Amino acid sequence: MDLKNMIREVPDFPTKGIGFKDITTLLKDQDALRYTSNRIVQEFRGKNITKVLGIESRGFILGGLLAYELNAGFVPVRKKGKLPAETLSESYQLEYGTDSIEIHRDALSPDDVVLIHDDLLATGGTTNAVLSLVKKVGVSVIYLSFICDLSFIKNEFKENLEVYKPHSLVSY
Amino acid sequence: MDLKNMIREVPDFPTKGIGFKDITTLLKDQDALRYTSNRIVQEFRGKNITKVLGIESRGFILGGLLAYELNAGFVPVRKKGKLPAETLSESYQLEYGTDSIEIHRDALSPDDVVLIHDDLLATGGTTNAVLSLVKKVGVSVIYLSFICDLSFIKNEFKENLEVYKPHSLVSY
Numbered sequence A, B: 001m002d003l004k005n006m007i008r009e010v011p012d013f014p015t016k017g018i019g020f021k022d023i024t025t026l027l028k029d030q031d032a033l034r035y036t037s038n039r040i041v042q043e044f045r046g047k048n049i050t051k052v053l054g055i056e057s058r059g060f061i062l063g064g065l066l067a068y069e070l071n072a073g074f075v076p077v078r079k080k081g082k083l084p085a086e087t088l089s090e091s092y093q094l095e096y097g098t099d100s101i102e103i104h105r106d107a108l109s110p111d112d113v114v115l116i117h118d119d120l121l122a123t124g125g126t127t128n129a130v131l132s133l134v135k136k137v138g139v140s141v142i143y144l145s146f147i148c149d150l151s152f153i154k155n156e157f158k159e160n161l162e163v164y165k166p167h168s169l170v171s172y
Helices: A030-044 A058-069 A125-136 A156-164 B030-044 B059-069 B125-136 B156-164
Strands: A008-011 A019-022 A051-055 A073-079 A087-093 A098-104 A113-121 A141-149 A167-171 B008-011 B019-022 B051-055 B073-079 B087-093 B098-104 B113-121 B141-149 B167-171
Touching (some): A051 A058, A058 B030, A058 B059, A073 B030, A113 A125, A125 A141, A141 A156, B030 B059, B030 B141, B030 B167, B087 B125, B098 B125, B141 B156
Parallel strands (some): A051 A073, A113 A141, A141 A167, B051 B073
Antiparallel strands (some): A087 A098, B008 B019, B087 B098
């Protein structure tokens, strides 16, 4: 299945000049959803993953599914102020200003094997912040999974990620 | 498995006096995640569900998983302005002011069999708004799934839902 055909490109969203990669057309198709999930599960099965981290909010959609299929637990990475118990927080740069993401302080232990999942790898800024959070806990075995990679975006964040060999199914 | 033991209650979140039901302690436990998902899938297997609607953002976590296991497609219900293509929108009342939720206009067709999933049924306000959206498209077969139901909250929204026999695993 050519997944690129299942992903809709919406012009000028969220701002003029951006061609937004809309995965909702893939998700609503039961065969494409199944094929996409199975491909990712095949890649990471046998790696003894104990926790899948999904990045709010599109990373939650396959994140729960990957955790289930890999027989791991699921941990949400959320925007600041959304998680109710004690959190670890990490700031990252946006085009204008900064934002923060959080995980619960008791969500991970150092011996966890972690798979970080999001739908799209764009600038790599969020993923780098999640990596910092996971390393703060002392986790040393970390994998990265995305549906799409905007590989035409090149910067120092994405260079940082190279050592983790980010896995994606569709490259633009 | 007693799922209530897996759900953490966080006092005074998001505001003083509220005991927040925190499902992240359930989700991060691989056995509890598996048990919870399997119970919901058992309930809805054989009902020919074609689309699972997950409500942003905690409803995405099991929503994608349920779609996969039920061999259905997944449709995200999102806050206003998050979906990139043409949407259908529905407003609902908050304690102060109103909010809106949206689905893509092309996400559903009238012959779809729809399962709406969220983690928690509280006032029923959001669920009623999602029901309105789904009915606007002409869908007639609709099921409701939650992990938890705050059954001590009683109001006209929740009475409206009774005809759909909302399914939940944990009742407070």
